[in-house]
Amino acid sequence: MNLSALNVFCGGILSTILYWVMTPVMASEVDLLAGVWKQSGKGIWLEIKFDRAEGTGRVARNDKKPASVGEAVLTELTWNASTGKGQGLMYAPQTKSRHGATLELPSGKLMTMKVKIGFMSKTVEWLRVEDIRLPEE
Structure with a gap:
């Protein structure tokens, strides 16, 4: 086996080991963002889920527009x-x-989302929630 082939072989083994060691760390980090969030002062709930390193936020509940439930409104989230x-x-x-959009977690229960549209930006606060039951009718 020549030196070049040995380097490729060792590099492959090292990459595999790093992947398996780092995957649980990456999963726990995205878990900080995953879950259900309610927009502060609004009747809109967003559920964020990750598939590996990329996340999507879908409308989990919208009191004003119930037909929007399930729509992916936040995409390509890393x-x-x-x-x-x-x-x-x-x-x-x-x-x-x-x-x-830029998201930050000032605390485990608060997420801020800054959305930039052209020269303007708006920051919205989202609160982590456990329950998205519909209001009593």
Whole structure:
């Protein structure tokens, strides 16, 4: 076996070991963001789920527009544990398009989402919730 082949072989083994060692760490980090979040002061709930390293936020409940439940409004979501920030694309119904969003977790129960549209930006607070039951009728 020549030296080049040995380097490739060892590199492959090292990559596999690193993948298996780091996967549980990455999973626990995205778990910080995964779950159900209620927009502060609004009747909108968002459920964030991750498939490996990329997440999607879908409407879990919307008191004003129940037909929107299930729609993916936050896409291409990634979480960077070293910066403590997430990046994704948030759908803005006003413009009917997706815009860059930055997510932060000031605490385990509070998430801030800053959406930038052109020169303007808006920061929205989301509160972690455990229960999304519909209101009594």
